[in-house]
Amino acid sequence: MHQTTVRVAEGALDANQTIAESNRADFDAAGVTVVNLMSAPGAGKTTLLERALEDTGDVRVGVLEGDVRGSLDADRLSHLHVPVTQINTDPAFGGECHLDANMVRSAIPEVPLEEIELLVIENVGNLVCPAEFRVGEDARWMISSVTEGEDKPLKYPLMFRTCELVVINKVDLLPHLDFDLDRFLANLDQVNPDVETLRLSARTGEGTDAWRERLLSLAAG
C-alpha cells in the first residue's frame, strides 16, 4: 500500500512538471513574466496587490487569483484597471490547498496574455503545499507578516527556501508585538541565506512604493 501511494505521488509531481513547462512555453511565447505570490492566510497578498496596482505606470499587468472558493480577492481588485482571472480549487475533493500547474493551465485561455507583460499569480493562502508545485512561473515570492511569529522560516522551510524575495508585512504593528525582527531574519538566513527582503506595511503604505517598483521591475526582466 505504501509503495503504491508513493508511486502515485511521484507520478503526480512529474505530471505537474510537464504541465508547468507547457505553461512556461506559453508565457514565453507571449513575452509575459510570471510571479507566483504565496503566503499564509491573511498575510496581506491582496492588499499588497491593491497597493502595487493602483499605479502600474506603463507596465501592463494581469492577475490570476487562486482561492479555494469564491471571488472575494478578485472582487477587491476589480476597481483597478487590470484584467483579473479567478481560479477556484473547490471542485477537487474538499478544496485543494494550493495551485498546481494544471489548474493554472486550465485558466490560461481566460488570461489575456497578449495584452499584458507581467502576470501575478496569487496562490491559495498556505505555507506548505504551494511551495511544492511549480506552475511555470519566473519568480517565486512570499509575504510573511510579523504577526505570524519569528519561527515560521524554521517551521515551513521549503516555502521560505523556494522564494527569491520575502516581503515582511505589517511592520506598523511591531510596537504592539513581541516579534523580534532580528531573530526572524536569523531564522530566515538559516533556511535561505542572503534572500532578498522588503519590509513594509500594506496598511499604512510604509515601504509600498519600493514594493511596487520591485514588482513592476519584473516586467523588464
Added chain:
Amino acid sequence: MHQTTVRVAEGALDANQTIAESNRADFDAAGVTVVNLMSAPGAGKTTLLERALEDTGDVRVGVLEGDVRGSLDADRLSHLHVPVTQINTDPAFGGECHLDANMVRSAIPEVPLEEIELLVIENVGNLVCPAEFRVGEDARWMISSVTEGEDKPLKYPLMFRTCELVVINKVDLLPHLDFDLDRFLANLDQVNPDVETLRLSARTGEGTDAWRERLLSLAAG
C-alpha cells in the same frame, strides 16, 4: 487519468475514516477526550496552549504536536508539566500540510493515554486540509486571529464549518487594525450559524482564564 486520480483520493479518505475509528476506540478505552486544534500559521495555537497548561488543576492533559518539521512547539511546551509527543509530517513527499488519522495512529504508542484524560492535538498550521481529515477526535476547535482579516470564514468555509468553537485571538491588536469584528462574526454566521466563540488575547492574557476553563471542561465531557 482524472477518474483514476479521483478514485485514489476517495480510497484515501475511506482509509482515513477507518483508521480514525480505530483511534477513537483507543481513546475511548483509555477514557481520554481528544480535541483537534486547528488554525492558520501563527494564529497562536501554541501560545494559547501555554496559557492553558500553566495550571491544569487536577485535569491530566497531554499534547500531540503536529508540525511539518522540527519540534519548536513541543520545545515551547516542555517547561510545563504535561507529556508532549511530536509528529513530523516531513517524511511524506515535501511535507504533508495536515495531520491525518494514520499519522495520529502512528503516534499513539508514544502518547501515555493511561496517564491523561484530555489530549490536545495541535494540527499543522493550515486552513484547508486539516479540516478534511478526522483523526478520531471528540471536538474540533479552531483559532482565528484578528490580524488575518474578516473574510476568512468565507474563503475557508469548510474549516470554519467543521469546528464547534472558534477562538478569536489577538484582540489586543484591534485598536491598531482595520478589522471589523461585527463583519467577521456575520461572515462566520453565514458558514456556521450559532457556533460558539471566545474572544481573547494570548499575549496580554485577556480572556485566557475562560479559555483554560473551556479547554479543561472537555475532560469532564
